[in-house]
Amino acid sequence: MRIQIAHSAVDRFAGELVATALMRSFTSAQVAWGAGAIIADGLETTVWINPPESACADLARTLASGGKAVVLGRLGPRVAATLGLELHGDLDLPSDWADCQRDARRHHDVSPVAIHYDDSHPLAALSPLCARPLCRFDFADEWNNLGFGRITLDRSAWSLQSAVEISDAASIARMVTPQGDRWVYAALQETGRGAALWFNRPVGPIDSLEWRVVESFLGDYRPEDLPCFPYVLETPFGYSGAVCARLDCDEAVATSRPLFDLYQDQGLPLSLAVLTGQTLDRHDLQLMREVIAHGGSVVSHSARHAPNWGGCYEKAFVEALESRAWIEKHLPEAAPVRFAVSPFHQNPPYAVAALANAGYDGFVGGIIANDPEYLLGRAGRVPFASRPMVSLSTQCMLHGDCYRRYGNSIDTYQESFAQHLSANSIFGYLDHPFSTRYQYGWDDEATCLGAHRQLIEHVRQQPGIWWASLSDALEFLRQRDQTQIAVDGGNVSWKNGSTGGGLPPLAIMWKGRQLAA
Numbered sequence: 001m002r003i004q005i006a007h008s009a010v011d012r013f014a015g016e017l018v019a020t021a022l023m024r025s026f027t028s029a030q031v032a033w034g035a036g037a038i039i040a041d042g043l044e045t046t047v048w049i050n051p052p053e054s055a056c057a058d059l060a061r062t063l064a065s066g067g068k069a070v071v072l073g074r075l076g077p078r079v080a081a082t083l084g085l086e087l088h089g090d091l092d093l094p095s096d097w098a099d100c101q102r103d104a105r106r107h108h109d110v111s112p113v114a115i116h117y118d119d120s121h122p123l124a125a126l127s128p129l130c131a132r133p134l135c136r137f138d139f140a141d142e143w144n145n146l147g148f149g150r151i152t153l154d155r156s157a158w159s160l161q162s163a164v165e166i167s168d169a170a171s172i173a174r175m176v177t178p179q180g181d182r183w184v185y186a187a188l189q190e191t192g193r194g195a196a197l198w199f200n201r202p203v204g205p206i207d208s209l210e211w212r213v214v215e216s217f218l219g220d221y222r223p224e225d226l227p228c229f230p231y232v233l234e235t236p237f238g239y240s241g242a243v244c245a246r247l248d249c250d251e252a253v254a255t256s257r258p259l260f261d262l263y264q265d266q267g268l269p270l271s272l273a274v275l276t277g278q279t280l281d282r283h284d285l286q287l288m289r290e291v292i293a294h295g296g297s298v299v300s301h302s303a304r305h306a307p308n309w310g311g312c313y314e315k316a317f318v319e320a321l322e323s324r325a326w327i328e329k330h331l332p333e334a335a336p337v338r339f340a341v342s343p344f345h346q347n348p349p350y351a352v353a354a355l356a357n358a359g360y361d362g363f364v365g366g367i368i369a370n371d372p373e374y375l376l377g378r379a380g381r382v383p384f385a386s387r388p389m390v391s392l393s394t395q396c397m398l399h400g401d402c403y404r405r406y407g408n409s410i411d412t413y414q415e416s417f418a419q420h421l422s423a424n425s426i427f428g429y430l431d432h433p434f435s436t437r438y439q440y441g442w443d444d445e446a447t448c449l450g451a452h453r454q455l456i457e458h459v460r461q462q463p464g465i466w467w468a469s470l471s472d473a474l475e476f477l478r479q480r481d482q483t484q485i486a487v488d489g490g491n492v493s494w495k496n497g498s499t500g501g502g503l504p505p506l507a508i509m510w511k512g513r514q515l516a517a
Contacts, residue, residue: 001030001044001227001229001486001487002030002031002032002045003022003026003030003031003032003045003046003047003218003229004032004033004045004046004047005018005019005022005031005032005033005034005046005047005049006046006047006048006049006051006055007048007049007050008050008052011049011050011073011157011202013157014049014050014072014073014157014202014203015033015049016033016383016384017157017203017206017373017383018047018049018072018202018203018204018206019031019033019383020381020382020383021203021204021206021211021376021377021378022047023380023381023481024376024378024379024380024381024481025211025214025215025218025219025231025232025378025380026218026219026229026230026231026232026485027231027232027483027484027485028381028484029484029485029486030229030230030485030486044066044067044068044227045067045068045069045070045218045227045229046058046062046069046070047069047070047071047072048069048070048071048072049072049073049202050072050073050074050161050202051071051073051075051076051079052076052079053076053077053078053079055079056078056079056082059071059079059082059083059196060082062194062196063082063189063190063191063193063194063195063196064191064193064194065193065194066193066194066225066226066227067194067226067227068194068195068196068197068217068218068221068226068227069194069195069196069197070196070197070198070199070204070214070217070218071083071196071197071198071199072198072199072201072202072203072204073157073161073199073200073201073202073203074090074161074162074202075087075161075162075164075198080162080164081167082189083169083187083189083196083198084166084167084168084169084187084189085164085165085166085167085169085184085187085189085198086164086165086166086167087162087163087164088162088163088164088165089162089163090155090161090162090163091153091160091161091162091163091183091200092163093113093153093160093177094153095152095153095154097111097112097113097134097153097177097178098111098113098134098135098150098151098152098153098154099111099135100112100133100135100136100137102137102140102141104401104405106405107405107406107407108136108137108138108145108405108412109136109137109138110133110135110136111133111134111135111136112177112178113133113134113153113175113176113177113178114131114132114133114134114175114176115131115132115133115134115151115173115174115175115176115185116130116131116173116174116175116176117129117130117131117172117173117210118171118172118173118174121170121171121172121188123172123188123197123213123216123217123221124171124172124173124186124213126212126213126216127173127209127210127212127213128209128210128212128418128419128420128422128423129146129148129208129209129210129419132148132151132208132210134150134151134152134153134160134175135150135151135368136148136368137368138402138405138412139397139399139401139402141369142367142368142369143345143367143368143369143395143396143397144367144368144395145395145396145397145402145412145413145416146396146412146415146416146419147208147209147393147394147395147396147416147419147420148207148208148209148210148368148375148377149207149208149368149372149375149377150368150372151201157201157202157203158201158202158203158207158372159201159202160175160183160185160200160201161200161201161202162200163183164183164184164187164200165183165184166184166187168189169187169188169189169198170187170188170189170190171184171186171187172185172186172187172188172197172213173185173186175200183200184200185199185200185201186198186199186200186213188217190222193225194226195217195221195222195226197213197214197217199214205377206376206377206378207372207375207376207377208377209377209419209420209422209423209425210377211377211378211423212422212423212424215231215378218231219231219509219510219511220509220510220511220512223511223512228510228511229485229487229510230485230487230492230508230509230510230515231485231508231509231510232480232483232485232506232507232508232509232517233424233506233507233508233509233514234378234379234380234423234424234425234426234477234480235424235425235426235466235507236466236476236503236504236505236506236507237504237505237506237507237514237515237516237517238464238504238505238507238516239464239465239466239504240421240462240463240464240465241420241421241424241427241462241464241465241466242425242426242427242465242466242467242468242473243417243426243427243428243429243459243465243466243467243468244271244392244394244426244427244428244429244467244468244469244470244473245263245268245269245270245271245428245429245430245431245467246270246271246272246273246341246364246394246428246429246430246470247259247270247271247272247273247430247431247432247433248273248301248341248430248431248432249272249273249274249275249301249432249433250275250278250301250305250432251275251278251433251435251437251438252433252435252436252437253272253274253278253280253284253287253288253433254281254283254284254286254287254433255433255434255435255436256272256287256433256434257287258434258445258449259431259433259434259448259449259452260287260290260291260294260296262449262452262453262456263296263452263456264290264294266456268295268456268467269294269295269296269297269467269468269469269472270291270296271291271296271297271298271299271469271470271471272287272288272291272296272297272298272299273298273299273300273301273340273341273364273470274288274298274299274300274301274327275301275302275303275304275305275323275343276300276301276302276303276322276323276326276327277302277303277304277305277322277323280330285330285331288331288334289331289333292331292333292334293333295469296469296470297334297339297469297470297471297472298327298331298333298334299327299334299337299339299340299341299470299471300320300323300324300327300337300339300340300341300360301323301340301341301343302319302320302323302340302342302343303318303319303322303323303326304319305343305344306319306343307343307344307346308344308346308348308351309342309343309346309348309350309351309354312350313350313351313353313354316350316351316354316355317354317357317358319354320340320354320355320358320360321358323337323340324337324358324359324360336359337360338359338360338361338362338471338474338475339360339361339362339363339364339470339471339474339475340355340360340362340363340364341363341364341365341470342363342364342365344367345364345365345366345367345369345370345371345395346365346367346370346371347363347365347366347370347371347373347374347391348371349373349384352374352382352384352385352389353384353385353386355389356385356386356387356389357386360389361389361390361474361475361478362389362390362391362392362474362477362478363389363391364391364392364393364394364428364470364474365391365393366391366392366393366394366395367393367395368395374391374393375393375395376391376392376393377393377423378425379391379392379393379425379426379477380477380480380481381481388481388482390474390477390478390480390481392426392428392473392474392477393428394428394429394430396413396416396427396428396429396430397429397430397431398413398429398430398431398448398451398452398455399431399440399441399442400439400440400441400442400443400447400448401440401441402441403441403442403447403451404441404443408447410451410454410455410458413429413455413458414455414458416429417455417458417459421462424509426468426473426477427459428470428473429455431448431452434448466504472503475501475503476503476504479496479500479503479506480506482496483495483496483506483517484496485508492508492510492515494508494517505517
């Protein structure tokens with residue numbers, strides 16, 4: 001029993017993105033992928049990307065014979081009808097409706113078109129986001145503190161595709177335009193013998209916590225009569241959630257001490273991503289050692305903080321090697337250095353290849369402004385890598401300008417935490433040292449410390465949180481990625497399902513029940 005991805009050769013790009021997203025949830029043992037793959041007997045579930053009209057027969061058979069299907073992207077009229085939808089042609093909306101005008105006087109900036117989930121359906125109610133603008137920025141045109149990526153209107157793999165209305169399917173989510181038009185974004189067609197879930201985008205919701213809807217449809221929905229695939233949670237067994245806090249030290253590492261002292265006083269780990277090309281003295285090294293001694297970690301933040309890791313593979317490779325070598329030489333407590341935080345959260349594919357070839361096992365990246373391939377709604381394995389690598393997208397930044405926009409409030413950070421908790425996702429957030437040269441928008445250091453303290457107090461209202469160092473979180477994800485799950489005779493079996501090095505155990509979800517791996 002496996003999940004088969006089916007698409008044409010021209011959709012191979014989207015195919016790898018979707019296949020890797022499915023592997024992040026269901027493990028590679030349950031996912032079969034290949035361009036133009038033929039549907040094989042015994043595969044109860046197919047994920048179609050931009051299906052041809054000839055897919056009607058397979059979809060009708062699935063709906064009639066006890067199976068599930070996921071359909072992503074553009075529809076033809078016959079496929080639409082099979083899915084209980086009415087096609088009105090290609091979606092033709094102004095491209096700027098997927099953008100947002102920046103105005104620092106607002107709480108945040110959003111596009112005029114948004115996705116709205118209809119929580120009257122149990123699958124729709126699982127979405128951690130009730131509404132998702134096609135684009136959102138919390139600071140300039142850089143990041144989105146709620147973590148999701150951009151949905152475009154440019155006919156690409158990231159774009160909305162078809163103008164569709166409901167015929168006899170169930171509405172899961174709709175896109176709402178400024179004129180009040182409500183085209184369908186996601187819908188469920190089901191019979192007494194099968195079910196098919198459709199998203200109006202070739203990559204579906206892979207860049208958002210909404211991926212939880214796809215995960216639960218394949219893993220939990222109608223367990224009595226339809227196939228269900230077990231999946232590995234992003235958070236450990238026995239915990240209600242996971243949190244990881246870090247500082248990106250582009251300069252003045254030692255000025256992180258007040259924040260470090262705050263987290264140390266709370267008994268919580270704080271990690272540092274260190275730019276090694278800056279001048280670093282004994283005070284900086286002393287703080288790094290204390291961070292590690294108190295449960296935090298020190299990882300690479302490159303050597304020079306060059307945009308796009310230097311602009312080519314060769315420069316990115318040097319950045320990765322030099323940064324790693326410096327840390328391992330001057331801070332042996334941090335060795336071996338296997339993880340990095342990408343400068344500016346920029347991850348062109350050549351840089352990911354350079355990190356892999358330089359011996360790194362994972363990185364933090366993912367941001368709405370660029371490189372959507374590496375903005376992951378579910379953390380774990382990345383696409384387009386020469387060997388398995390993991391990533392955690394943490395574009396949620398405690399920043400003085402954002403804090404001020406929110407009315408000196410942490411409301412958006414609380415919202416982001418709640419959404420990650422709902423999605424069983426690691427809530428990662430970051431800040432920077434408060435140096436004499438640059439304060440990242442904070443009015444003063446006391447305000448910065450107060451915002452962190454408020455967020456810590458808010459998170460601690462939720463019992464059972466795993467507070468992880470950045471290295472532990474990424475190592476947990478790496479070991480999670482090695483897990484292989486299968487269903488055998490109605491039972492779940494797995495290999496490499498346990499974590500070591502003092503990390504908590506993995507959790508497997510199947511048919512609405514959680515199992516310890």
